[in-house]
Amino acid sequence: MRPLRSTSLRLAAAYAAVFAVAVAVLAVVTVTTTRTALRRELDRRIQAEVTALVQEYRIEGMEGVVQAVRERDSTPGALNYGLQGPHGEPLVGRLADVAAPVGWSTQVIRETDDNDVDHVRVLVVSLWDRRLLVGQNLERISRLYGLVLRAFVWAFFGVILLGGAVGLALSRDVERRFAEISAAAQAIIDGDMARRIPLKGRGDDLDAVAATLNRMLDRIGALMGTVHQVSSDIAHDLRTPLTRLRQKLEASLRAVSQAERTATVEAALQDMDAILEIFAALLRIAQIEGGARRAGFRSVDLGQVAAAVAEAFAPSAEEGGRRLEFRSEGSAFIHGDKELLTQMMANLVENGLTHTAPGAVIEIGVAAAQSGACLYVRDDGPGIPVEARGRVLDRFVRLEHSRSTPGSGLGLALVAAVARLHDAEVSLDDAAPGLIVRVSFPRRLQQLGGVS
Amino acid sequence: MKLLLVEDDEETAAYLRKALGEAGHVVDRAAAGREGLMLAAGETYDVIILDRLLPELDGLAILRTIRASGVKTPVLVLTALGGIDDRVEGLEAGGDDYLVKPFAFAELLARINALARRPPPQDAPTALQVGELRVDLLKRTVTRGGRRIELQPKEFLVLEFLMRHAGRVVTRTMLLEGVWNFHFDPKTNIVETHVSRLRSKIDRGEAEELIHTVRGAGYCVRTPG
Numbered sequence A: 001m002r003p004l005r006s007t008s009l010r011l012a013a014a015y016a017a018v019f020a021v022a023v024a025v026l027a028v029v030t031v032t033t034t035r036t037a038l039r040r041e042l043d044r045r046i047q048a049e050v051t052a053l054v055q056e057y058r059i060e061g062m063e064g065v066v067q068a069v070r071e072r073d074s075t076p077g078a079l080n081y082g083l084q085g086p087h088g089e090p091l092v093g094r095l096a097d098v099a100a101p102v103g104w105s106t107q108v109i110r111e112t113d114d115n116d117v118d119h120v121r122v123l124v125v126s127l128w129d130r131r132l133l134v135g136q137n138l139e140r141i142s143r144l145y146g147l148v149l150r151a152f153v154w155a156f157f158g159v160i161l162l163g164g165a166v167g168l169a170l171s172r173d174v175e176r177r178f179a180e181i182s183a184a185a186q187a188i189i190d191g192d193m194a195r196r197i198p199l200k201g202r203g204d205d206l207d208a209v210a211a212t213l214n215r216m217l218d219r220i221g222a223l224m225g226t227v228h229q230v231s232s233d234i235a236h237d238l239r240t241p242l243t244r245l246r247q248k249l250e251a252s253l254r255a256v257s258q259a260e261r262t263a264t265v266e267a268a269l270q271d272m273d274a275i276l277e278i279f280a281a282l283l284r285i286a287q288i289e290g291g292a293r294r295a296g297f298r299s300v301d302l303g304q305v306a307a308a309v310a311e312a313f314a315p316s317a318e319e320g321g322r323r324l325e326f327r328s329e330g331s332a333f334i335h336g337d338k339e340l341l342t343q344m345m346a347n348l349v350e351n352g353l354t355h356t357a358p359g360a361v362i363e364i365g366v367a368a369a370q371s372g373a374c375l376y377v378r379d380d381g382p383g384i385p386v387e388a389r390g391r392v393l394d395r396f397v398r399l400e401h402s403r404s405t406p407g408s409g410l411g412l413a414l415v416a417a418v419a420r421l422h423d424a425e426v427s428l429d430d431a432a433p434g435l436i437v438r439v440s441f442p443r444r445l446q447q448l449g450g451v452s
Numbered sequence B: 001m002k003l004l005l006v007e008d009d010e011e012t013a014a015y016l017r018k019a020l021g022e023a024g025h026v027v028d029r030a031a032a033g034r035e036g037l038m039l040a041a042g043e044t045y046d047v048i049i050l051d052r053l054l055p056e057l058d059g060l061a062i063l064r065t066i067r068a069s070g071v072k073t074p075v076l077v078l079t080a081l082g083g084i085d086d087r088v089e090g091l092e093a094g095g096d097d098y099l100v101k102p103f104a105f106a107e108l109l110a111r112i113n114a115l116a117r118r119p120p121p122q123d124a125p126t127a128l129q130v131g132e133l134r135v136d137l138l139k140r141t142v143t144r145g146g147r148r149i150e151l152q153p154k155e156f157l158v159l160e161f162l163m164r165h166a167g168r169v170v171t172r173t174m175l176l177e178g179v180w181n182f183h184f185d186p187k188t189n190i191v192e193t194h195v196s197r198l199r200s201k202i203d204r205g206e207a208e209e210l211i212h213t214v215r216g217a218g219y220c221v222r223t224p225g
Helices: A007-074 A139-189 A205-237 A239-254 A258-290 A292-296 A302-319 A338-354 A411-421 B010-022 B033-042 B059-068 B086-092 B105-116 B153-164 B172-180 B190-202
Strands: A080-084 A090-092 A103-110 A117-127 A130-137 A298-301 A323-328 A333-336 A361-369 A372-379 A425-430 A435-442 B002-006 B026-030 B047-051 B075-079 B097-100 B127-130 B133-136 B141-144 B147-149 B211-214 B218-221
Touching: A007 A080, A007 A090, A007 A117, A007 A130, A007 A139, A130 A139, A139 A205, A205 A239, A205 A258, A239 A258, A258 A292, A258 A411, A298 A302, A298 A338, A302 A323, A302 A338, A302 A361, A302 A372, A302 B153, A302 B190, A333 A338, A333 A372, A338 A361, A338 A372, A338 A411, A338 A435, A411 A425, A411 A435, B002 B010, B002 B033, B010 B026, B010 B105, B026 B033, B033 B047, B033 B059, B047 B059, B047 B105, B059 B075, B059 B086, B075 B086, B075 B105, B086 B097, B097 B105, B105 B172, B127 B153, B133 B153, B153 B172, B153 B190, B153 B218, B172 B190, B172 B218, B190 B211
Parallel strands: A323 A361, B002 B026, B002 B047, B047 B075, B075 B097
Antiparallel strands: A080 A090, A080 A130, A103 A117, A117 A130, A298 A333, A361 A372, A372 A435, A425 A435, B127 B133, B133 B141, B141 B147, B211 B218
């Protein structure tokens, strides 16, 4: 560990320093205010005593004042008093030998027993031909704020110590968490793709960051899986058409007549187009699975899209001796990509057209339900065996009996990809007879206004 | 026509140059982005064929730059296979049409011809006429020499598309995009079925055929000769 380079420790030190400065400023302000307040309070007390003694003089005369000074001077905790003759000669009281002018002043008094110097705040008034002195030793105030000051010094060091200790503990903890994240990242770099950052379960911000990073890693893992899957699919399933293409090109070299050569080259071009189509379909599926198209989602009426697809394919279906029917229960708005939804429905309809015998009826329909919108394509053909239903949605899966029909085995994989992009579920069921493919779109809050 | 081809691949460029030359076009070729931009902005062309991926400067950047400087030459953008958002991006950047690589040469040629002679947008005809075949775009009616022909809505759209490009080849893909707004290639013979129905309604029993099939390319509406 490199303590001084650790971000959290630096932060802790900075906080401790800021707190220490704050305590120091607070100390200065408090001490100054306390001192001023104490001085003012003392002055008020002295003033009150003088007023009381002057009152005493008016009622009891000089004898009363002498009596009062004597009494009060000997009371512990009270102020100090003194009475002097016309020329300042001491008469009675502890302050009697202090030479001070009339009015407020602070006098320096040398103690008799030791050499200490005391500061005394004193108010002197004239009573007839005498001088009355009332005062208080300022050492008491100094002692008081000395205590306050000392308390603050302790607090100052306490804050630095405590702040430092807590900061150190916190920084250790944070540092350990970061080290864990770093270790997980390093492990992934080194090839352990399944490694994830451990969560503490405290639900704090670092846990949240770790959870987000883990989700990101999951997503990257899924994408890498797709890429891997696509490349192995390509390697596996393009071998046959590429071989055929090569054979045709070789045959064109051996062709004896111009007509034969042209025919084989044209056939080769058709093979080439079929291969490119597979490529395009694979890339399209991969891109759809990448999820970037979600950014362009708009409100789409499934019923309208299905109607357009049905209208486009009906004449061709008729030509092939089949019937394509469109059934709708009004509009069903979802949030989605119109182009991809169109292609999805076209694929489902074509699937129905290619896997049924002439005379079949294919029905495409849209139903709006409380739980969302549902699109279905039903045919009365041979259907798909239960055990194969999950498989046909994968890439390049072609069931035995359809091997002879043209197609890449990617049609339903694209349907599945588009459905996943829309958070929709694809289900294949027995339509007795035939197959019914349902795509169920979940209802979303923003669609509520759109369903009529 | 005078064409500008901005394409970095030597082999593709050489092939296209030769084939377009044989089709009667004069082709300038730029191999990199900056040269392409200079030619596109400086010279006058009938159509610009622009590859998206280029050295130095991306095709879309060139397109945006020349559009911003007021060049209105029709641009055909060549995009990579499988880029499903490329078309939208290309059109938004100011492209007039797009074509996915690899493509059949006949497709490219048909699209170049369609672009070059595209009428100015403010000129909106109310009727289209080829020989004695007349399409009234306001009343949505079709007549051939006084004979009224009833068409299904999509059949009408197919005919309208063909008539707007009268004398030029219209490919299957152009019809799929223009009539159905399908930007994928269905296995089903949608286009063939519609054209054959259209043909039976328009050309059956007539001495002259107006809807022609161009082998390996597409369809063309024209008077014979």
